[in-house]
Amino acid sequence: MKTAHDLVTQAKNMTQEISLHEAEQAMLAADVLLDVREADEYAAGHLRGAVLMPRGLLEFKLSASPALSARDIKVVVYCKTSGRAALAAQTMQAMGYLNVASIAGGYDAWVAAGKAVVRPEQPSYE
Template sequence: MSTTTGEPSARATEVDRLLAQARAGFQRLRPAEAWAAAGRGAKIVDTRPEHQRRAAGEVPGAIVIERNHLEWRLDPTCESRIPEASSRHIQWIVICAEGYSSSLAAAALRELGLHNATDVVGGFDAWVEAGLPTVRPARPTGPRGPGE
């Protein structure tokens, strides 16, 4: 298990160690910091599956990309990228439900050379708890594909 600081405890599992290693490589953002960064041009990427977005809502303006397509959509050298993925210098802020898979995703993006990638501490649950804006479209926003 991880401690509240994100460091693995003495009884940590391998995934706890992997998560701590991933998080050690970058500065994570609290929800309010992520919202402020988006106001300055950072891109929030929601990797939650549709059923979670339908049940809990969405971050206004977030780009929805399913986790299994994330690296291909954000790599500026890839033919399957989205139009916003025009540079390695973009600040990508990944958000998931609780802030676990988003840490691993941000670490993977950093491995691709997207060194400004980070994630949201506590994920969408913390976003809602912080009272930040959410939307509930009649139909959840669909995932972005190449060229969309």
């Protein structure tokens, strides 16, 4: 019986995972940057230009989005630590997407490296 860890390891072996350094260039060249975390995670902070598409809804949202229907678009995917992103990349490949890469270490590694993120403005009560 496979565990979630086994499935993530398998997905990482079957997909392209890029380093943070490579991610910056890949994001500039990408047609879309997908954040596959949950809405509350995205709202707390995300990479600039990222489109929220939670992992649990990925297949449905991709199928319903004409802008993402071309299978040759360049896609960069990330999540919190890279597990969901690897699974998302594997799913997208199974759906026929040809150019999908996930960011190694995900959002947490991006933040730990001191890279810029978008965070909601906190209200001032003064």
